[in-house]
Amino acid sequence: MxxxxxxxxxxxxxxxxxxxxxxxxxxxxxxxxxxxxxGLDFTGGVVSEVQMNSQITSSEIEPLMDAGFKQDVVVIAADEPGRWILRYSVPAKGETYPEITQVLDPLHAQVQVLNTSIVGPQxxxxxxxxxxxxxxxxxxxxxxxxxxxxxxxxxxxxxxxxxxxxxxxxxxxxxxxxxxxxxxxxxxxxxxxxxxxxxxxxxxxxxxxxxxxxxxxxxxxxxxxxxxxxxxxxxxxxxxxxxxxxxxxxxxxxxxxxxxxxxxxxxxxxxxxxxxxxxxxxxxxxxxxxxxxxxxxxxx
Structure with a gap:
């Protein structure tokens, strides 16, 4: 055997x-x-931090952001409840993104954009x-x-x-x-x-x-x-x-x-x-x- x-x-x-x-x-x-x-870690992009109702989940945010920005937006939970970090690419020349508050309006939550920063390709x-x-x-x-x-x-x-x-x-x-x-x-x-x-x-x-x-x-x-x-x-x-x-x-x-x-x-x-x-x-x-x-x- x-x-x-x-x-x-x-x-x-x-x-x-x-x-x-x-x-x-x-x-x-x-x-x-x-x-x-x-990913954006290597190519650069835009990072936005938003505050909203703590009952909102990432599964509710992602579809709206993906559809509104026409790309896969990375949604990361921050340290505080209801605070989220959104990461997406820089818009091409001649293009603009809609306001985040407008994109997330269907959630019926008070969305506040705390800050937005751009990570350059360098x-x-x-x-x-x-x-x-x-x-x-x-x-x-x-x-x-x-x-x-x-x-x-x-x-x-x-x-x-x-x-x-x-x-x-x-x-x-x-x-x-x-x-x-x-x-x-x-x-x-x-x-x-x-x-x-x-x-x-x-x-x-x-x-x-x-x-x-x-x-x-x-x-x-x-x-x-x-x-x-x-x-x-x-x-x-x-x-x-x-x-x-x-x-x-x-x-x-x-x-x-x-x-x-x-x-x-x-x-x-x-x-x-x-x-x-x-x-x-x-x-x-x-x-x-x-x-x-x-x-x-x-x-x-």
């Missing part, structure tokens, strides 16, 4: 590896061809560069940690799994043209941490088995490591997905992008740590000898 599971698990890992490569190619194609739909460009720098620094720190913690073949597998998760999450936003804002970027950084944790758990188990069973095939070692950590991975991923699903359903539109990115990241992180993270070391020729202590020379 065990041999049957190991044999079929190897075939399954190879199949999922091929699927992962195909998904990465598709995602990169969408990113290059369609690009990302950058600020958005600075945020984009800082976000990219944060992502780069995070990847370099992870690369340094993996190089110190594992033999380079295992480290390469974990690093490829990280890249796989980020590319698939970003590719989804490029394919759907959902808004890519700072909250989504924060989710991408969180995905890196989550995927790294999963990959390290399996890589640690592989390293232990390489030392404990040096005569075992690397395919069998990888399969045994996956089986040993499978229940832990499923429990962790399942509870995390339940939390993210609740945030997705109840968090409102302001957290929708973050929730979707995290949901995709947890799924792909679990997938990649089992398939991608174990396949690459096999192809690179990982062997027990790479972790066994080297005999000391007897030469004087």
């Amino acid at each position: 065990k041999n049957w599971i190991i044999t079929h698990l190897t075939k399954l890992r190879y199949m999922t590896g091929i699927v992962s490569i195909a998904l990465m190619v598709i995602s990169i194609s969408f990113i290059c061809i369609r690009g990302l739909n950058w 600020v958005g460009a600075e945020m984009a560069s800082q976000g990219g720098l944060a992502l780069l620094v995070t990847m370099l720190c992870i690369l340094g940690y993996l190089s110190y913690r594992f033999e380079w073949r295992l480290a390469a597998g974990a690093l490829l799994a990280l890249m796989h998760d980020v590319i698939l999450a970003v590719g989804f936003f490029a394919m759907t043209q959902m808004e890519f804002n700072l909250t989504v970027l924060a989710a991408i950084l969180a995905i890196l941490g989550y995927s790294l944790n999963d990959s390290i758990v399996i890589a640690d188990r592989i390293r232990e088995l390489l030392i404990a069973k040096p005569k075992q095939d690397i395919e069998a070692t990888n399969n045994e490591a996956i089986i040993a950590t499978f229940s832990r991975t499923m429990v962790t991923s399942g509870t995390t997905l339940m939390t993210i699903s609740s945030l997705w359903l109840l968090g409102g539109s302001s957290l929708q992008g973050f929730s979707i990115a995290m949901f995709i990241g947890v799924l792909t992180g679990t997938w990649s740590s089992i398939s991608v993270g174990t396949l690459l070391p096999e192809f690179l020729g990982l062997k027990p000898e790479h972790y066994l202590p080297k005999p000391e020379s007897q030469d004087p």
Whole structure:
């Protein structure tokens, strides 16, 4: 029975590896061809703060603002009850937006515009560069940690799994043209941490088995490591997905992008740590000898 599971698990890992490569190619194609739909955090826009009846909800405000301004207006609850922050793009030359009080008049609430400010594209460009720098620094720190913690073949597998998760999450936003804002970027950084944790758990188990069973095939070692950590991975991923699903359903539109990115990241992180993270070391020729202590020379 065990041999049957190991044999079929190897075939399954190879199949999922091929699927992962195909998904990465598709995602990169969408990113290059369609690009990302950058949010107001990166492109600049108008931010208005309004005060109204505390009984009004965002689900009542959003449809009116979207129809009145002919775009997807971001509605965020402020600290005080009845106070809302509205974010929308700057009108094109020759165009004007209607008054917010007129747009929200069907609510029959006393709407008061407290302030309105414009975020220029220079600020958005600075945020984009800082976000990219944060992502780069995070990847370099992870690369340094993996190089110190594992033999380079295992480290390469974990690093490829990280890249796989980020590319698939970003590719989804490029394919759907959902808004890519700072909250989504924060989710991408969180995905890196989550995927790294999963990959390290399996890589640690592989390293232990390489030392404990040096005569075992690397395919069998990888399969045994996956089986040993499978229940832990499923429990962790399942509870995390339940939390993210609740945030997705109840968090409102302001957290929708973050929730979707995290949901995709947890799924792909679990997938990649089992398939991608174990396949690459096999192809690179990982062997027990790479972790066994080297005999000391007897030469004087």
